[in-house]
């Protein structure tokens with residue numbers, strides 16, 4: 001099974017914490033689409049004869065493209081890639097773009113899952129984050145999207161936001177629970193270098209909460225999710241009734257994927273491919289018939305450690321057969337595993353290595369203990 005990721009590198013405005021690749025010069029959209037179409041043709045054989053099960057439009061803000069533009073891209077993809085066995089087709093959408101007309105058009109294009117960037121339910125947060133929507137718009141978008149895409153929306157929420165009280169955080173989660181949202185992703189705000197937020201932190205214009213406050217908010221999240229029947233199937237991802245994100249889960253489990261568009265990454269099991277994170281360079285290279293990418297041959301250690309790092313974050317754990325195909329089981333691994341099992345942090349089930357509830361609190365540290373050095 002394999003997936004396709006399309007990076008749409010445009011946003012309406014720049015969120016202060018964001019370090020993704022995007023441009024607010026939307027007049028570049030026609031050039032981008034023309035470059036993307038050329039890239040599809042040049043890389044159509046990347047996934048060989050693997051079945052493409054997922055298609056994911058991320059960004060940036062894919063919902064900024066008009067339905068006509070999205071339709072044009074999908075029609076082109078269908079010409080060169082075998083998409084008739086798709087089970088999941090996700091569009092990342094921001095609340096300001098979620099209107100009935102768009103929702104119906106997206107459905108018609110074949111999109112069957114929306115990922116909505118809500119982030120917070122505090123008006124002040126929308127302002128300092130420089131989000132393009134208001135809270136009223138955010139709520140309206142969630143409620144409308146949930147009607148048109150029942151059981152097929154996922155919402156991003158953020159914690160660790162300055163001055164977010166525990167009560168406020170709980171009400172944000174409870175709002176989504178009350179709306180019966182089937183999938184929730186909750187991430188702690190991180191300060192990425194070269195963002196406006198990082199500058200504010202350096203100049204003390206903004207003060208972040210400490211790790212203890214973050215841990216408390218994470219605890220509240222786990223408590224609310226568990227109480228309301230959500231399963232934590234990945235450290236930051238929660239689903240009801242096994243409505244897991246298939247595309248993202250395949251990344252975590254080491255599947256192959258083709259990433260198209262500026263800054264998109266691809267993975268073929270051995271090498272990682274990085275497209276240039278510059279819209280103009282991307283378009284120019286493709287206009288000249290060349291691929292705007294760099295290739296990194298992943299070392300055995302990289303592949304092994306990455307599989308541990310991502311696999312352990314999931315409820316499925318690490319596939320040991322897959323792991324020992326990369327490098328054989330060794331004495332160091334067995335010694336570490338024994339110690340982790342003795343602490344009740346880890347279990348082995350049907351050739352999978354899985355964190356226990358207690359182990360989940362130390363996922364990154366445990367991964368490092370099992371790394372191949």
Ligand code: SF4
Pocket residue numbers: 010011012013014015018019020022059060061094117
């Ligand atoms: S809309 Fe998303 S991708 Fe665009 S700047 Fe904001 S967080 Fe970043």
